[in-house]
Amino acid sequence: MKRRIFCATVPLIASLTFAGMAAAQTKWDFATAYGPGNFHSKNDELFVKDVDAATGGKLKITPHFGASLFKMPEIKRAVQTGNAQMGEFFLVSFQNESQIFGVDGLPFLVSSYDDAFKLYQAQKPALQKLLDKQGQILLYSVAWPPQGIYTKKPIHSAADLKGMKWRVYSPTTARIGELIGAQPVTVQEAELAQALATGVVDGLVTSSATGADNKLFENLKYYYNVQAWIPKNAVTVSKKAFGALSKAEQDAVLKAAATAEERGWKESKEVDAKSIAALKAGGMSIEPGSAQLKADLAKVGETVIKEWTDKAGAEGKAILDTYKAAR
Ligand code: PCA
Numbered sequence: 001m002k003r004r005i006f007c008a009t010v011p012l013i014a015s016l017t018f019a020g021m022a023a024a025q026t027k028w029d030f031a032t033a034y035g036p037g038n039f040h041s042k043n044d045e046l047f048v049k050d051v052d053a054a055t056g057g058k059l060k061i062t063p064h065f066g067a068s069l070f071k072m073p074e075i076k077r078a079v080q081t082g083n084a085q086m087g088e089f090f091l092v093s094f095q096n097e098s099q100i101f102g103v104d105g106l107p108f109l110v111s112s113y114d115d116a117f118k119l120y121q122a123q124k125p126a127l128q129k130l131l132d133k134q135g136q137i138l139l140y141s142v143a144w145p146p147q148g149i150y151t152k153k154p155i156h157s158a159a160d161l162k163g164m165k166w167r168v169y170s171p172t173t174a175r176i177g178e179l180i181g182a183q184p185v186t187v188q189e190a191e192l193a194q195a196l197a198t199g200v201v202d203g204l205v206t207s208s209a210t211g212a213d214n215k216l217f218e219n220l221k222y223y224y225n226v227q228a229w230i231p232k233n234a235v236t237v238s239k240k241a242f243g244a245l246s247k248a249e250q251d252a253v254l255k256a257a258a259t260a261e262e263r264g265w266k267e268s269k270e271v272d273a274k275s276i277a278a279l280k281a282g283g284m285s286i287e288p289g290s291a292q293l294k295a296d297l298a299k300v301g302e303t304v305i306k307e308w309t310d311k312a313g314a315e316g317k318a319i320l321d322t323y324k325a326a327r
Contacts, residue, residue: 026249028085028241030063033072034189038213039271040142040233040264041065044088047140047235047260054252059245061086067190076236080134085241090189091127091141092170092231099312100126103319104143104231105172106308107301113269115327116143116230122322126315127234136236139257142264145207145272146227149289150220152202158296167195167204170231172304176205179300189214196220208275209268217282224289225276226297235260 030048034041041063048061070078075087076094095102103109103123110116120141131138155161158180166182168174169189177184182203187195189210195201196219203220210216211223235257242250280286289297309316 026059026245028059028061028237029069030061030086030088031069031075031078031084032063032065032088033067033075033090034065034088035213036065038065039209039267040088040144043142043260043264043267044235046263047256050256050259051252054256055249059249059252067188072188072190076134076136079136079236079238082135082238082240084238086139086235086237088233088235090169090231091234092172095171098130099308099316100130100319102170102172102308103312103316105170105229106305107172107176107228108298109305109320109323110230111227113143113230113265116232117265118326119319119323120232122319122326126319131234131236132239135239137239137242139235139237139253140261140264141232141234142261143230143232143268145209145268145275146225146230147205147207148226148228149222149224150204150206150211150216151222151224152220154222154285154287155224155293156290157292158300161203164203165199165201167192167201167206169206172308173205175304175307176300179303180296192216193218207272208279209271211284212275212278212282215282217279217284220284222285222287223276223279224287224293226289226294228297228301 030044032041032044044063048063051059051061069084070087072089073093075084075089078084079087091101092105095105100123104116104119110119128138149155151164162181164182166177166184167187168177168184169186174184174186185201187201192210193214196216205228208223208225237253242253245253276286309320
């Protein structure tokens with residue numbers, strides 16, 4: 001009798017211990033595309049720490065910065081297929097999958113962070129729905145600083161951009177390149193400094209932050225701070241991985257995500273000012289852009305928005321209408 005009890009207890013203890021260990025050690029990989037010094041990465045790191053603290057170390061998230069686990073264009077799919085439990089990616093890069101991803105890459109639709117946040121709120125329900133269909137949950141989305149133009153030589157109008165080897169990161173930046181007569185070349189941020197150093201590209205649109213992160217002043221001399229649009233990253237989690245957490249852990253993740261979103265938007269503004277100062281200190285000339293350049297870009301912007309609206313249909317129109325009403 002005694003022996004039988006003993007036998008029954010062993011597997012019970014083993015399974016309890018196993019369950020205990022599994023609960024204590026949920027481990028997630030978080031694939032990101034930008035270097036550890038980038039402000040999105042730092043924000044992600046704080047998110048990870050917050051989750052760690054709130055779950056008493058039960059949910060361990062390992063961030064993989066600088067596209068070390070997956071390259072940026074692969075990250076969304078990696079989360080979708082469960083190859084990474086979490087990922088951060090640049091929304092507008094995925095516009096070919098759905099126009100919804102590209103609304104924050106439309107030129108001159110927003111002219112401030114406040115506008116950008118309103119546009120995000122208008123986009124969010126459709127974005128959440130889209131990501132849900134792709135097996136993931138939107139945790140937080142943070143804006144990059146406004147996008148400006150970097151060149152080697154001074155430019156006075158869009159005509160001066162003709163023939164430029166134009167680094168692009170989205171269907172819209174490629175289309176803008178075509179419209180201004182440049183040669184669009186897709187380059188990921190992780191490979192940007194090298195592409196500039198080797199002459200693969202010699203001009204681009206990006207933020208002050210990416211300019212400073214990559215020391216663009218080593219190869220380029222002018223930054224035209226035209227604030228063309230304010231695009232965002234999204235951080236998502238696999239629905240399956242999230243669903244496997246306890247309710248308390250899920251709440252901890254969502255709470256840390258809300259904090260990260262708020263902190264990230266604030267930080268983005270501060271990073272813009274700091275990065276512009278860093279570009280200047282590196283010898284870059286910071287220009288507002290001539291009236292002619294702005295007028296030329298506005299015209300290109302109108303074409304691009306019209307094309308987007310045609311493709312995005314009723315859902316796209318609804319986002320723009322909601323945004324305009326909130327402005
Ligand atoms: N930097 C990233 C995305 C937008 C930005 O400001 C890049 O250039 O790829």
